[in-house]
Amino acid sequence: MRDSINLRSDTVTQPTEAMRRAVATAEVGDDYYRDDPTVRALEEKAAELFGREAALFVFSATMANLVSVLSHTRRGQSVILEASAHIFNNEAGFLAAFGGLTPRTVKGTRGRLTPDQVEGAVFPKDVLHPQTSLLCLENTHNAAGGTLLTLAQTEALAARAHGLGLKVHLDGARIFNASVALGVPVAELTAPADSVTVCLTKGLGCPVGALALGSRDFVGEARRWRQVAGGGMRQGGVVAAAGIVALDTMVDRLAEDHANARRLAVLLAEAGLLLDPPPEEVESNILFAEIPAALMEAGLFVERLRGEGVVVNPPRNRRIRLVTHLGVTAEDIEAAGAAVRRVLGKG
Ligand SMILES: Cc1ncc(COP(=O)(O)O)c(C=O)c1O
Numbered sequence: 001m002r003d004s005i006n007l008r009s010d011t012v013t014q015p016t017e018a019m020r021r022a023v024a025t026a027e028v029g030d031d032y033y034r035d036d037p038t039v040r041a042l043e044e045k046a047a048e049l050f051g052r053e054a055a056l057f058v059f060s061a062t063m064a065n066l067v068s069v070l071s072h073t074r075r076g077q078s079v080i081l082e083a084s085a086h087i088f089n090n091e092a093g094f095l096a097a098f099g100g101l102t103p104r105t106v107k108g109t110r111g112r113l114t115p116d117q118v119e120g121a122v123f124p125k126d127v128l129h130p131q132t133s134l135l136c137l138e139n140t141h142n143a144a145g146g147t148l149l150t151l152a153q154t155e156a157l158a159a160r161a162h163g164l165g166l167k168v169h170l171d172g173a174r175i176f177n178a179s180v181a182l183g184v185p186v187a188e189l190t191a192p193a194d195s196v197t198v199c200l201t202k203g204l205g206c207p208v209g210a211l212a213l214g215s216r217d218f219v220g221e222a223r224r225w226r227q228v229a230g231g232g233m234r235q236g237g238v239v240a241a242a243g244i245v246a247l248d249t250m251v252d253r254l255a256e257d258h259a260n261a262r263r264l265a266v267l268l269a270e271a272g273l274l275l276d277p278p279p280e281e282v283e284s285n286i287l288f289a290e291i292p293a294a295l296m297e298a299g300l301f302v303e304r305l306r307g308e309g310v311v312v313n314p315p316r317n318r319r320i321r322l323v324t325h326l327g328v329t330a331e332d333i334e335a336a337g338a339a340v341r342r343v344l345g346k347g
Pocket residue numbers: 060061062063065086087138140141142171173174199201
């Protein structure tokens with residue numbers, strides 16, 4: 001029997017054979033002494049690819065966001081984020097727990113803020129208010145459905161933020177998806193931000209790891225915060241080796257995931273689910289679908305779908321998120337569409 005079709009997240013992927021070989025043969029040393037040649041090679045490769053002075057290898061995108069935000073801020077300050085930003089909602093409250101920061105959230109359109117919204121969210125500079133010091137952006141935007149921030153939008157947001165004296169951190173956990181979808185190199189697309197998080201474990205298929213990128217001073221500060229968070233590594237090259245394979249070989253194929261997501265959206269819409277964004281506006285590898293109450297109770301739909309070999313996360317308010325990735329083929333997408341039709345009695 002074939003494995004199930006797992007659409008829960010692009011983090012469910014298995015490392016490729018090439019990654020496993022690289023991990024098995026990685027040359028390593030103690031990274032506390034900067035003696036791990038594989039960690040250094042990954043950091044240098046990433047810094048070059050993103051046109052930055054330096055990069056820091058960390059365990060996860062959450063940790064990359066954490067060390068980046070803490071490097072740009074001081075306790076008591078305020079950070080502007082889109083209301084459904086991953087940093088605000090899904091990173092266990094580190095802004096408050098570790099940073100002593102006041103999040104100022106603003107609802108965007110499909111995860112996108114405008115420069116005027118950013119300006120409106122800056123607290124007055126006086127003794128009463130927390131001082132706003134950072135704008136966090138997210139590209140692609142997970143909770144909005146893998147939506148894109150174009151280069152022009154990123155430039156406009158960063159220009160306004162910088163004009164207001166703020167730093168800009170870009171949560172680019174899926175920045176390679178954005179780059180492939182927009183046809184803009186990552187160095188250009190992320191240049192307006194002061195720092196960038198890049199995740200290796202999502203579309204790129206690594207088992208562990210992410211990077212925080214920026215100036216040499218920023219990365220020096222982020223390295224100290226990584227230590228505070230208990231994130232220093234010894235022979236980290238064992239996992240960094242897979243990251244090198246990912247940057248070298250796993251980026252271009254993301255276009256397949258995007259095509260698969262769009263096709264899946266069409267199949268789900270044809271079966272009667274409500275897509276938001278609609279199929280023609282699915283921009284990368286994430287989509288959200290609502291199961292209308294008239295069709296089936298959403299929990300039952302998910303359970304029956306699992307019985308058909310298609311796995312998704314439990315619904316929230318009748319909505320499910322589906323994510324394509326390297327473990328899902330175009331044939332799997334057709335099979336998933338057929339399974340949905342069967343579950344809904346339309347097969
Ligand atoms: C936009 C975004 N940023 C950061 C993260 C954090 O990644 P991790 O959970 O691997 O630390 C995620 C995870 O899904 C994400 O979607």
